[in-house]
Amino acid sequence: MNDVFLKACRGESVPYTPVWLMRQAGRFMKEYREVRDTVDFLTLCKTPELAAKVTFQPVDLLGVDAAILFSDILIPVEAMGMRLEFSEKKGPVLHDPIRSRAHVDRLSVPVPEDDLSFVMETIKILRAGLKVPLIGFSGAPFTLATYMIEGGSSKNFLATKKMMYQSNGLYGSLMDKITDTVSAYLKAQIKAGAQVVQIFDTWAGVLSPADFKAYALPYVKRIIKELKGLDVPVIYFVNGCAGLLKEIKSAGADVLGVDWRIDMADAARSLGKKAVLQGNLDPCALLMPKEDIRRKAQDIIEKGLKAKGHVFNLGHGVLPEIPAENVKYLVDAVHEISAEARR
Numbered sequence: 180m181n182d183v184f185l186k187a188c189r190g191e192s193v194p195y196t197p198v199w200l201m202r203q204a205g206r207f208m209k210e211y212r213e214v215r216d217t218v219d220f221l222t223l224c225k226t227p228e229l230a231a232k233v234t235f236q237p238v239d240l241l242g243v244d245a246a247i248l249f250s251d252i253l254i255p256v257e258a259m260g261m262r263l264e265f266s267e268k269k270g271p272v273l274h275d276p277i278r279s280r281a282h283v284d285r286l287s288v289p290v291p292e293d294d295l296s297f298v299m300e301t302i303k304i305l306r307a308g309l310k311v312p313l314i315g316f317s318g319a320p321f322t323l324a325t326y327m328i329e330g331g332s333s334k335n336f337l338a339t340k341k342m343m344y345q346s347n348g349l350y351g352s353l354m355d356k357i358t359d360t361v362s363a364y365l366k367a368q369i370k371a372g373a374q375v376v377q378i379f380d381t382w383a384g385v386l387s388p389a390d391f392k393a394y395a396l397p398y399v400k401r402i403i404k405e406l407k408g409l410d411v412p413v414i415y416f417v418n419g420c421a422g423l424l425k426e427i428k429s430a431g432a433d434v435l436g437v438d439w440r441i442d443m444a445d446a447a448r449s450l451g452k453k454a455v456l457q458g459n460l461d462p463c464a465l466l467m468p469k470e471d472i473r474r475k476a477q478d479i480i481e482k483g484l485k486a487k488g489h490v491f492n493l494g495h496g497v498l499p500e501i502p503a504e505n506v507k508y509l510v511d512a513v514h515e516i517s518a519e520a521r522r
């Protein structure tokens with residue numbers, strides 16, 4: 180069992196900087212596209228043998244130090260009672276978006292072992308076959324709320340902020356239901372075998388620090404508190420974290436995910452000596468010539484050595500346009516450079 184990633188998450192000393200990549204299973208890989216040619220995305224998420232198959236692919240082909248469960252953050256939202264569709268053009272669509280008290284009242288808090296049993300089954304298949312740790316995940320309440328209220332992806336998050344600012348209790352009731360769902364879902368994943376969990380807050384960067392503190396952070400804190408005692412490291416990733424570091428620091432997570440819009444050295448300085456960081460190469464840097472990828476990775480690795488711990492990752496997910504060869508090159512380069520830097 181390769182436990183370098185688990186050790187880094189706990190801030191223990193490691194022989195090299197472990198690396199995994201958000202969206203490491205995906206369309207940039209020929210082997211993933213071959214599976215996707217035979218099934219639609221939601222069927223892939225809900226068929227444990229296939230979801231496990233594409234989870235294994237980057238571990239076997241890229242040599243990353245962790246696997247991440249293949250699923251989507253919107254899967255539990257469907258289980259809460261919304262109709263979910265993935266359209267090739269528009270991305271995710273949630274029908275009849277949440278705008279009223281009646282909508283919120285109609286949502287249920289799913290029982291993960293029953294309503295999301297395919298996820299737990301996928302985790303069990305993975306644990307039986309993996310030689311690296313398995314990461315489970317969920318969307319953070321604010322990010323899930325944006326999809327539920329907007330009905331899909333958004334640019335200005337107008338409907339979300341309108342509900343947030345209305346102060347009639349509706350936003351709070353919705354967030355309470357989402358928070359209970361996420362807590363139960365992550366606990367079930369851990370019980371099924373997830374060894375680390377990551378909470379994705381993809382859209383929290385659109386909030387001012389004061390709004391983040393009032394409307395997003397308390398719910399994340401509640402979830403992390405519920406997971407304490409289960410002895411599984413929690414990673415909290417906020418995309419667009421640079422202006423929110425002071426608040427993010429107080430979330431209680433073991434590892435903080437950092438996007439590429441902030442220098443790793445500045446993130447390490449702001450988050451303090453106790454923080455383990457994950458990140459933070461610009462996903463588009465993987466389009467550069469190999470020597471440039473190497474130089475950028477080296478810079479991040481050296482700055483990461485100043486933190487209590489560092490897990491190398493991109494600042495966001497691998498894009499479908501990235502050559503798989505460059506991704507493999509990056510993983511090997513991180514292992515080489517970081518082993519050398521620690522000698």
Ligand code: CP3
Nearest residue numbers: 201202203204205220247248249250251252270379381496
């Ligand atoms: O990281 C992994 O390899 C695990 C799998 C994973 C997927 N989605 C697979 C996926 C994870 C962890 C996610 C999380 C997710 N899903 C997030 C948070 C992380 C982030 O990217 O910010 C969000 C916001 C979503 C919602 C979502 N799912 C969108 C907006 C889209 C459409 C955009 C796109 O990239 O196509 C998806 C679809 C999706 N999720 C795909 C994959 C591999 C592409 C679907 C396909 O194969 O056609």
